[in-house]
């Protein structure tokens with residue numbers, strides 16, 4: 382993460398927002414990936430802020446959601462400044478041990494807290510951006526304390542050597558697992574694609590809000606699919622990751638950084654075929670999975686995507702119908 386010491390002009394403001402956004406996208410991934418690489422309901426800690434004992438995995442997911450909202454705030458400010466926010470990210474890493482993932486999380490929290498708290502805004506320039514960054518930094522201080530307590534608790538309880546999940550080779554051979562990997566990757570891409578269009582149309586608030594709602598649905602699907610992969614003996618993948626000699630997986634491109642479409646029609650036209658693709662994959666997956674909780678969950682995602690497809694067809698038709706829309 383680059384450090385931006387002084388913010389005196391528009392260029393500096395864009396720089397610090399961009400550096401911050403690349404961090405926030407990365408950790409919004411990294412925490413979800415770290416959480417879904419460890420067991421559910423097995424390692425607990427006493428949260429130092431909330432004052433209750435809770436599951437390390439569940440809280441790591443919650444912190445990941447905070448990071449998505451940080452990214453959202455930064456991206457909307459960049460958009461208001463006339464820019465199109467990118468989805469470029471800092472490096473995303475998964476280590477072979479759960480404890481090393483948590484240590485990495487603590488370290489990135491400290492780095493970004495320093496970025497937000499030490500930037501000097503010259504002569505009261507960009508007061509709202511300055512205030513936003515300070516407000517985000519208080520979440521980062523909390524996250525840092527939470528991760529630190531998780532680390533101390535796991536170490537203290539002799540769980541320092543617990544391994545991150547590895548996919549079982551026989552699980553990876555199964556057609557439903559192959560499909561679920563494809564669906565998990567695509568849900569994540571579609572969640573960010575909808576977010577991109579919500580930024581593109583952020584001034585048209587009702588359209589922006591509709592697209593944002595679909596983005597949240599897809600994030601939930603991404604999250605649930607990641608949990609299902611674990612139940613099937615696999616584990617969420619990091620896109621474009623390379624394995625290092627220390628066993629860590631590292632990626633500088635865990636999601637696409639740009640999406641097609643620059644105006645209303647060209648953007649909306651991409652969404653119906655995207656929903657169709659998701660629907661077709663879910664239909665295949667539902668047919669392969671035995672009746673039960675997992676099939677019910679997949680059917681629920683399928684149903685929501687059919688709802689999205691219906692809505693997107695109408696949004697496109699309505700955009701074509703009304704003259705003078707930009």
Ligand SMILES: [Fe+2]
Pocket residue numbers: 405447448451517521
């Ligand atoms: Fe953050």
Ligand SMILES: [Fe+2]
Pocket residue numbers: 448490520521524525
């Ligand atoms: Fe954070």
Ligand SMILES: [Fe+2]
Pocket residue numbers: 595599656659685686687689690
């Ligand atoms: Fe959808």
